[in-house]
Amino acid sequence: MALMPKRVKYRKQQRGRMRGNACRKNFVAFGEYGLQTLESHWITGRQIEAGRVAATHFLRREGKVYIRIFPDHSYSAKPLETRMGKGKAEVAGWVARVKPGTVLFEISGVPEETAKTALLRVAHKMPVRCRLVTRRHSL
Amino acid sequence: MTQTMFLEVKPREEVGSRRVARLRRKGQLPAVVYGHGQESVNVALSLHDFSEALHHGHRVFETTLDGQKATLLVRDLQYDHLGKTIIHADLMRVNLSEMVRVVVPIEQKGTSKGSHFGGMIDEILDHVEIECRVSEIPDVLPVSVKDLDVGESIRAGDISLPPNARLVTDPETVVLHCHPISKAKTTEELEEEMPAAPEVIGEEAEGPEDTAD
Numbered sequence A: 001m002a003l004m005p006k007r008v009k010y011r012k013q014q015r016g017r018m019r020g021n022a023c024r025k026n027f028v029a030f031g032e033y034g035l036q037t038l039e040s041h042w043i044t045g046r047q048i049e050a051g052r053v054a055a056t057h058f059l060r061r062e063g064k065v066y067i068r069i070f071p072d073h074s075y076s077a078k079p080l081e082t083r084m085g086k087g088k089a090e091v092a093g094w095v096a097r098v099k100p101g102t103v104l105f106e107i108s109g110v111p112e113e114t115a116k117t118a119l120l121r122v123a124h125k126m127p128v129r130c131r132l133v134t135r136r137h138s139l
Numbered sequence B: 001m002t003q004t005m006f007l008e009v010k011p012r013e014e015v016g017s018r019r020v021a022r023l024r025r026k027g028q029l030p031a032v033v034y035g036h037g038q039e040s041v042n043v044a045l046s047l048h049d050f051s052e053a054l055h056h057g058h059r060v061f062e063t064t065l066d067g068q069k070a071t072l073l074v075r076d077l078q079y080d081h082l083g084k085t086i087i088h089a090d091l092m093r094v095n096l097s098e099m100v101r102v103v104v105p106i107e108q109k110g111t112s113k114g115s116h117f118g119g120m121i122d123e124i125l126d127h128v129e130i131e132c133r134v135s136e137i138p139d140v141l142p143v144s145v146k147d148l149d150v151g152e153s154i155r156a157g158d159i160s161l162p163p164n165a166r167l168v169t170d171p172e173t174v175v176l177h178c179h180p181i182s183k184a185k186t187t188e189e190l191e192e193e194m195p196a197a198p199e200v201i202g203e204e205a206e207g208p209e210d211t212a213d
Helices: A045-059 A112-125 B017-025 B047-055 B187-193 B203-212
Strands: A033-037 A041-044 A064-067 A073-076 A091-098 A103-108 A130-134 B004-006 B009-011 B028-035 B038-046 B060-065 B068-079 B086-094 B099-109 B119-123 B127-133 B141-144 B153-155 B174-180
Touching: A033 A112, A041 A045, A045 A064, A045 A091, A045 A103, A045 A112, A045 B187, A103 A112, A103 B119, A112 A130, B009 B060, B017 B028, B028 B047, B038 B047, B038 B086, B047 B086, B099 B119, B099 B174
Parallel strands: B004 B060, B028 B086, B099 B141
Antiparallel strands: A033 A103, A033 A130, A041 A091, A064 A103, A073 A091, B009 B038, B028 B038, B060 B068, B068 B086, B099 B127, B119 B174, B153 B174
C-alpha cells in the first residue's frame, strides 16, 4: 500500500485543473540538493515510494532523503467492462498534484556528485521532466 | 570583504506587471531604490550585468542616480517560479561606513569527528544575521566542524565573526547538529504503518445516530 492520508473529510474528490506555476514549495528548504519538476502532473503514491526506494538504496545509509510532496488527492476509476453511469466510481488511488517549480525530493549530508546521481535515479521514476537544484543562500 | 563595482541604473516609468514583463523581455531588470529617508525610485538595470556581478560575490554597487552618486546595497531578490532568473531587486541607499543588518551564509569547513562514528551533520540554519559596516560585509562565515561529535551541535553564538560585527540572530539558535544516521524504513515496514484506506471524519459519528432512529 503506497502513501495516502490517514484521515480525510471526504473520500472522493473532483479532479480539478492544474494551472500556473508553483509559488510555494519551489525552493530547496531542508536539504542541500533537490529535484524540481518542470511540468505539472499527478504523481501517485507508488511513484513517490519508488523514488524514495531508489534514492535510499543508492545512498546506502548515507545522508538523508526528504520527500517534499504528499499524495493527498484521491482519484476514482471504474472497473473494466462496466456500463457507464451508476454514480462515481470507487477510489482507485492517491496522487500529489505538482506544478512547474515544485521541489519533489531533497537530499542532504552527501557530496554533490553522490546527490546528483541519487536524484537522477529518482528522476527516472517520476512521470515528469525534472532538474537538479541546489539550496540558494538568502541575502 | 565587500567589493564595490559600478552599476548603470536608469529611472523607469514602467510600472505594473504587463509593462514590467515587457521590460524584462528586453533584458532589463526592474528594481527599486530606497533608504536614507528619501523617496523610493523605480529603476531598471541590465539583468546580465547584475546577475554576473552577484555571481562574483558583489553586494554593494556604486551608481549615479539623478546626477548624484549613490552607494546601493542589495537588500532583497525575487526569483521566478523555477528559482533560475531574478525578476526584481530591492536596492538600499547606504554609506560605506554605515552599520547595516545583513544575512550571511555559513560555510562548513573540514570533516566532522562524528561522521567517522556513523553520524551526519544536519544543517539546520544555513545563514545568520549580523550587524556590521557596509564595507566589511563578509561573503561567508566559515565554521569548523572538525570537533563536532555525534549528538553535539554548533550554535549561532559559537561562530567567530569578523571584528566590529555583532550577531543579531539569537546566539542559542542551533546552526549545525551531528546526529546518528537512522536506518531508512523499507516499503514493507511503511506498509504496516499505513492504513488500508483513510478514515473518513464523521462517518463513525453518523453510524450510532442512524441506528437510534
